Amino acid sequence: MARAPVIEFWYEFASTYSYLSAMRIEEAAREAGVVVRWRPFLLGPIFSTQGWNTSPFNLYPAKGRYMWRDMAREAARIGLPLVRPAPFPQNSLTATRVALLGADEPWGPQFTRAVYRTEFGEGRSIEEPSAVRAILETCGLDPDVIMKAATGDANKTRLRALTEEARSRHIFGAPTFFSEDGEMFWGNDRLEAALAWATGERPGDLR
Template sequence: MSRPVLEFWYEFASTYSYLSAMRIEREAEAAGIEIAWRPFLLGPIFAAQGWTTSPFNLYPAKGRYMWRDMEREAAALGLPCRKPEPFPQNSLLAARVALLAAGHPWEPTFVKAVYRAEFGEGRDISDPATVREILLHLGLDADRILREAQTDANKARLRAQCDEARERGIFGAPSFITPDGEMFWGNDRLDRALAWAARRGSAG
């Protein structure tokens, strides 16, 4: 019998998506859940609300709290935490590569490597050289992958995925959507999302 699938909607510029990405495989396996990795961009969603940057920049007190919270949560998971400059990062190229990776064994490995470079080491993921280095470190044909990621067809796929996120009511990252369409938002809701997906899967 096939296992229930939980959609993991993540944005590479999202701090809390970093925490979820680094633990979701282990916790999903324990819950008997498959993960569908769904990269998207928050920029267009924020722009529709009149925001020109992250709400953590628009509201400094909220931003200060978030970074301190990230330090605590990352430490609890045994993860490094470093603020990249600038924040938020331009995640377009990384998202295009992640979308191209969909269904391939290196998909989750690439996603986690990007997050580790960005929020663990404070590196600039908008720089193609950073993404290329990550791909090479994974033993992949970096130049071919980068070329394919920048094709018109792959760009259109990412636009369509971002449109889907907006149409489905996603407003932040990470977001998790269960097989019956229930949405959970935030790293602190990952456990609830997995439990919900497992219950609905066993009921089906």
């Protein structure tokens, strides 16, 4: 039996469009026969190299207004709730550390969806460690064990390395998808194209 193709899903909890992708990627990938590799990372260090200290949707108000209107349309189209959290963007460091710890565990995708549901589905904070602990509890997970491992030196080092890998692979936003041949797709609206490419449908491949 042939091995299923794989796509990497690079996402940031402060990313609105990553919310849309995270809530639908597993079903879409399953239908396409593709395995998803979850890769939570931090965009802040990448943005800071461009002189940005916040989301570009805050830096460019017209772009921000369009994004929130577009998010409302897209969330309604796929049946997701949308409540704008305050502040935006939120500090996602603790949540990202936990998501990275679970990235290759069965509970990782469940936790990721729960974070996004809390943040953008309900408009509640994910910034405080207490908020992350509460999300873990709603997932039926042990917050004491997981938080201790997530905030340990080994996992912190792993997150720094993954964020540096994102920079080295020229990731500039989220969500970003990579097929196994290194083809990059950026944005929620490119999820289907990334899945098709992973399965061998490659229109426009001029390499």
